[in-house]
Amino acid sequence: MHTAPAAARLVPVLTVEDLTTVFPTPRGLVKAVDGLSFSVGAGRVMGLVGESGSGKSVTGYSIMGLVEPPGHIAGGRILFAGRDLVRQSRTEMRSLRGRAIAMIFQDPAMTLNPVLRISTQMVEAIRAHEKIPRAEAWKRSRDALGLVGIPSPDERMSAYPHEFSGGMRQRVAIAIALLHRPSLIIADEPTTALDVTIQSQILARMQLLMKQYDMAMIWISHDLSVVSRLCDDIAVMYAGRLVETGLADRVIAHPRHPYTRGLIDSLPSRARRGERLRQIEGMMPEPLDLPEGCVFSNRCPRADAACRANPVMSVSTYGAWQWRCVHPLNEGPVHGHS
Amino acid sequence: MLGWLIRRVLQAALLVLATTVIVFIGLHFVGNPIDILVSPQADSVERLRLTKALGLDLPLWRQYLRFLDGVAAGDFGISFVYGQPALRLILERMPATFELAGAAMVIAVGFGIPLGLYAGLRPESPASRLVMGASLFGFSLPAFWVGLMLIFCFAVRLGWLPSSGRGATVSILGVRWSFLTLDGLRHLILPALNLALFEISLVIRLTRAGVREVLPQTFVLFAHAKGLSDTRVIFVHVLKNILIPVITVVGMEFGSLIAFAVVTESVFAWPGMGKLIIDSINLLDRPVIVAYLACMVVIFILINLIVDILYMVLDPRVRK
Ligand SMILES: Nc1ncnc2c1ncn2[C@@H]1O[C@H](COP(=O)(O)OP(=O)(O)OP(=O)(O)O)[C@@H](O)[C@H]1O
Ligand SMILES: [Mg+2]
Numbered sequence: 001m002h003t004a005p006a007a008a009r010l011v012p013v014l015t016v017e018d019l020t021t022v023f024p025t026p027r028g029l030v031k032a033v034d035g036l037s038f039s040v041g042a043g044r045v046m047g048l049v050g051e052s053g054s055g056k057s058v059t060g061y062s063i064m065g066l067v068e069p070p071g072h073i074a075g076g077r078i079l080f081a082g083r084d085l086v087r088q089s090r091t092e093m094r095s096l097r098g099r100a101i102a103m104i105f106q107d108p109a110m111t112l113n114p115v116l117r118i119s120t121q122m123v124e125a126i127r128a129h130e131k132i133p134r135a136e137a138w139k140r141s142r143d144a145l146g147l148v149g150i151p152s153p154d155e156r157m158s159a160y161p162h163e164f165s166g167g168m169r170q171r172v173a174i175a176i177a178l179l180h181r182p183s184l185i186i187a188d189e190p191t192t193a194l195d196v197t198i199q200s201q202i203l204a205r206m207q208l209l210m211k212q213y214d215m216a217m218i219w220i221s222h223d224l225s226v227v228s229r230l231c232d233d234i235a236v237m238y239a240g241r242l243v244e245t246g247l248a249d250r251v252i253a254h255p256r257h258p259y260t261r262g263l264i265d266s267l268p269s270r271a272r273r274g275e276r277l278r279q280i281e282g283m284m285p286e287p288l289d290l291p292e293g294c295v296f297s298n299r300c301p302r303a304d305a306a307c308r309a310n311p312v313m314s315v316s317t318y319g320a321w322q323w324r325c326v327h328p329l330n331e332g333p334v335h336g337h338s
Numbered sequence: 339m340l341g342w343l344i345r346r347v348l349q350a351a352l353l354v355l356a357t358t359v360i361v362f363i364g365l366h367f368v369g370n371p372i373d374i375l376v377s378p379q380a381d382s383v384e385r386l387r388l389t390k391a392l393g394l395d396l397p398l399w400r401q402y403l404r405f406l407d408g409v410a411a412g413d414f415g416i417s418f419v420y421g422q423p424a425l426r427l428i429l430e431r432m433p434a435t436f437e438l439a440g441a442a443m444v445i446a447v448g449f450g451i452p453l454g455l456y457a458g459l460r461p462e463s464p465a466s467r468l469v470m471g472a473s474l475f476g477f478s479l480p481a482f483w484v485g486l487m488l489i490f491c492f493a494v495r496l497g498w499l500p501s502s503g504r505g506a507t508v509s510i511l512g513v514r515w516s517f518l519t520l521d522g523l524r525h526l527i528l529p530a531l532n533l534a535l536f537e538i539s540l541v542i543r544l545t546r547a548g549v550r551e552v553l554p555q556t557f558v559l560f561a562h563a564k565g566l567s568d569t570r571v572i573f574v575h576v577l578k579n580i581l582i583p584v585i586t587v588v589g590m591e592f593g594s595l596i597a598f599a600v601v602t603e604s605v606f607a608w609p610g611m612g613k614l615i616i617d618s619i620n621l622l623d624r625p626v627i628v629a630y631l632a633c634m635v636v637i638f639i640l641i642n643l644i645v646d647i648l649y650m651v652l653d654p655r656v657r658k
Pocket of ligand 1: 025031032052053058059071
């Protein structure tokens, strides 16, 4: 008898159920996120992966209540701290943002306001949620800069963003995100724009702080090698839908969904020397022009009539491991699974 | 920095020199001021006397050298018409023009930025479309026509506001100001509004374009993600970014406001430099015209200088 993986044993910090986020466009209603469900356990890191345009960022914005109008959440629930975020008022969402849930973004060059000092941007973040004196907020901000490894934080407080390198700017953004010790951080490809050494330094620092403050994190990325190093759990998205989710090690070692397999095979580190890099054939379909049945069927090597016929995708489950595929890989009990 | 300043001053001096040469040659071909200044009944003796008195009997190049000689001593010559030093005539009227242009600028920024901000934040709303449509009129309607309409509506028809002159003034350090008295302020409103019309439209469009450009940037999203209020995001994060281009352009426009004041001052009989220069051109009063243009060149150069410095103060990225 197998026991459920660790993710399911822990109380989730965040549970997303059947989330659908849409953008009305002149050509029709784009379902950027379509019936997405996953949960993030306390103190765990969930990797959200998928090709460009698969809806990862929109998922993050939906949780933050920052979907750009006229886009909006059309259905589902986002359960966090005993509340459904979809049903919160604007004021309630504002008070959660930055305090209980924080978000950091991909491009460190554009995340900080170029014309405001670092101190201004940090102090305002504290005082948006806590009515404390400016001087006290300043001290806390400076300590936060030290915490993320910025040298001589006292002087750096009065600097402007352009006086920092890309890596340092991302550290400042992380320091801001950590100011209120949120229980969940959404990190939207925060290291993609940085070079590899800086990337590993920041990853190591993040991991340390996560453990220290017992925070959960959603790590959005299309870099599976980072995800396999950092994440406990993984959720793979394709065209706005979840195609596979489970423990990161196991899913990456023995993917069930052909799309996950494709993502793993296209990693440069997987290819042997001289061997051509493997890619997933074709392109992700246009959001307004999705294939019938399985959305991946037009690119899938295993697809047959059954995949294209079945309009409602079934979810198969093996513990907390779920996949949406008519012809999954690695069927049967997985080796090494207790 | 010092080298840059010296270069600027040299450029200005050259520009002033070139302007004066052009005015001298140009006016020489336009006509003879004696024909205008002397009454048609005057005899040739009288004409000759006046020609000699004004130094117009000399060849043009000698007139110019004499003028340069005077300029070196800060003297732009005596007005043919008023018999007073030309520079003093200009400087006396300068505060009135500056007051008018300054008031127009305040109106342009005071109305333009809020309207532009609204239009940028709500681009689809009917009110925004109305504002943007109206700003097109501000660009294209001729200033003198709008001035006449303003007089017709508010002065003639409704009788709310006076239509000419500066009204009561208060003297501070020997300079008279209208905006410090209620009557003066009432006199200032219509001409300032008239002069501001183009600038309001410009500021609206600049502000709106700025808002549209800044809103989709990640730092705005991040500001929201920190849990800041909408007011703080708009009035600190967005506004501070768009103020830089707006202030730069508006500062540069101050020069054009002073230049365009010519039309408004004529329509509203506002006793500034613009009205003086129009009268002087009609009378071919060369010393005044030359002094005016020299002043304008200096003013433009000073404005550019101030805007450059302001830009450095405002934008941390160019500050060093
Ligand atoms: N403002 C918008 N208006 C219309 N459609 C949008 C908008 N924002 C996102 N979308 C749609 O949602 C889809 C998913 O976008 P999203 O930014 O979430 O992708 P992503 O997975 O984060 O990609 P990337 O890896 O490139 O960041 C896009 O392909 C697009 O069709
Ligand atoms: Mg994205």
